[in-house]
Amino acid sequence: VIGFTYGYQAVGAKFNSPTYMITASYPQLFAYYGVISSFAYSVTYSTLGVWAGVLSGKMNRKVLLAISCILWSLTTVGGGAINSFAFFCMMRVALGAFQSACNPASYSIIADYFPPAYRSTANAIETSGSYVGGGIASFSVILIAKYGWRAMYQIIGWLGVAVGVAALLVIKEPERGAYDLAP
């Protein structure tokens, strides 16, 4: 949602209001948006992702996925709740750290749920989640216009926490390598 928040251009009485425009709250974003949106997130997402891949080969992937979902959602809540640019940046770094566990765990679970003949389709359904999520994220513009960017961050963050708890209750850990032969 950071792309929509940064791009939000309020007009009329809301123009330059820190409630609606993140750049009024944090004008530093004009200079550092590229670094904060991408680098701050990616530095932990990519490096810890390698460690998360190792973890997904050893521990219960359902738990790894659900706990990481709860934690990354809490970083979104925190990013909106605390009025500090440094804290906002730290939350981007933490978001990357916790989200790094998502793909290794989920693709590994899918590989054990589906035989190779159906795996592209199964992987496609997982991948499509990022588009559905990215699409739903556009509604953040409507939430910003109505409630402001901080409230929008908190609404989306708490929804994510609820999804993480649901994942913990609903997903079942499959048997490893059930359908695979070593190539």
Place this chain on the structure above:
Amino acid sequence: VTKWTTIAGCFRFWETFAIVYYLPSFFQKVYPLFKGEYGLYNAMIVAGMGFLSTIVGGLLSDKYEKKSRMTKSYICMIGSALGLPAIMLCTLVTGNFYLSLFAMAVKYLVAECWMSPAITMMQATVKPEDQGNIVSAHLFYLTIAGCISTVLLGQAANMMGAATNPAVYGKLLSIWSAIGYIGAVPAFWKAGKLYQKKMNQVEEEAQANAKLSPA
């Protein structure tokens, strides 16, 4: 397979990160009076077309895998080749909100089918216990590429005065997308060739083992 799929993916993430982080800025700053419409239509396009593209890409990959081991690779290559004109139309048009939006819809429909075939090619050529590792290593390099892309795009946007002239975002996005799409095509082709060779090897070994084993 993993190496070339990752190189191709790096090019695609170069484009993807630029689009994800800067296309909302382009639309909201170039068309500030269409914010409500943008929020709604963008949601429908990204969710609907992105979903459709990935699902169709996955279904076609599975359906035509037996006919040609290059199917997955072709899907990735065709998607990349078709995405370029669409995103250029989207970002270079700055006077017609609905035309930009239409071109964005076409881009999501034709170009977002690559991830699932690419990951499946890698999964099929590594051991089961390495599947989590391979995905995370793959995403490591892709994210680094995407990250470099957005940082450089941000610097270029600042240098070219995008804050006062938002059309600059469109020009930069079209250049960044061209690099991503054009670079990905030959790498996907190479990955497909290696995947084909590996899967044929596995099949031949399985047939030889079946002949050797007693009835």
